[in-house]
Amino acid sequence: xxxxxxxxxxxxxxxxxxxxxxxxxxLVASWLDLSTxxxxxxxxxxxxxxxxxxxxxxxxxxxxxxxxxxxxxxxGAFLIWSIFAAGAVTDVWLANPIRSWAKFYVNPWxxxxxxxxxxxxxxxxxxxxxxxxxxxxxxxxxxxxxTAPLGKLVGLASRATSPTIGFWIxxxxxxxxxxxxxxxxxxxxxIWLRGGDR
Numbered sequence: 001x002x003x004x005x006x007x008x009x010x011x012x013x014x015x016x017x018x019x020x021x022x023x024x025x026x027l028v029a030s031w032l033d034l035s036t037x038x039x040x041x042x043x044x045x046x047x048x049x050x051x052x053x054x055x056x057x058x059x060x061x062x063x064x065x066x067x068x069x070x071x072x073x074x075x076g077a078f079l080i081w082s083i084f085a086a087g088a089v090t091d092v093w094l095a096n097p098i099r100s101w102a103k104f105y106v107n108p109w110x111x112x113x114x115x116x117x118x119x120x121x122x123x124x125x126x127x128x129x130x131x132x133x134x135x136x137x138x139x140x141x142x143x144x145x146x147t148a149p150l151g152k153l154v155g156l157a158s159r160a161t162s163p164t165i166g167f168w169i170x171x172x173x174x175x176x177x178x179x180x181x182x183x184x185x186x187x188x189x190x191i192w193l194r195g196g197d198r
Contacts, residue, residue, distance in 0.1 A: 010193045015083045018189065022079055022125070023072070029132035030068045034061065036139035046142050046151075071128075079125045081109075085118035086190045093119055094191060097183035120179070122186035127178035134174070150174075 040046050041059055053064035093100040093116040100116040108117035134150070141148035150170060158166030 010083060010086055011195050014193050014195070018083065018193065019076070019079065022129075023076065025129045026072055026075065026132075029129045029136070030072070032136040033132040033139065034064050034068065036136045036143065037064070040139040040142035043142060043146055045146055075125055075128055078121050082118040082122040082125065082186075083193060085114060086122075086193050088114040089119045089187075089190055090115040094187045097123075097187040098180060101180050101183065119183065119186050119190060122189060123179040123182045124175070126182040126186055126189075127175060130178050130182075131171075131175055134178075 037053075037059065038061060053059060053067060055063070097119060100119060103113075103116065105113045105117070107113070108121055110117075138148040138150040142151055153170045154166050156166070157169040160166070161169065
């Protein structure tokens with residue numbers, strides 16, 4: 001489906017608002033996740049499941065924040081790309097954002113998939129905030145009860161494989177499901193960025 005020149009224009013004022021609001025949401029969700037991690041780790045039976053935020057001695061808060069800041073820059077770049085490429089998303093996928101995930105591809109920057117890849121990229125960006133909020137809720141459960149679903153699943157998967165593989169076996173599918181669930185929101189944002197009321 002061809003995209004008209006009208007669809008290719010985005011509102012830069014709206015793009016700036018979206019970037020600012022997303023940065024705020026990302027920082028708040030990250031702060032909640034990391035602060036509740038420290039709270040959960042006060043329990044003697046608790047350990048950090050994110051292998052990237054630990055060293056031989058255990059959880060390293062500075063490392064976790066460094067990863068959060070670096071991740072924020074990467075996620076921000078993905079959001080900027082999805083905003084500027086939003087004009088290429090076709091109306092059929094904006095009307096059916098969840099169905100757009102049925103067509104698999106590897107390279108989101110390929111011109112052949114630009115009719116839907118900015119929608120998917122924005123969905124992944126949006127999904128990162130609820131993922132951090134779920135992690136924070138998981139941490140609160142650990143702090144109050146000593147156990148939580150994500151922690152148990154990562155622990156089970158880690159014992160069967162390795163800590164790194166166990167972490168990804170649990171978190172990657174969850175992130176993907178959250179991204180698919182965020183697709184209708186991403187579609188509405190793309191329409192809004194284009195200045196449309198559809």
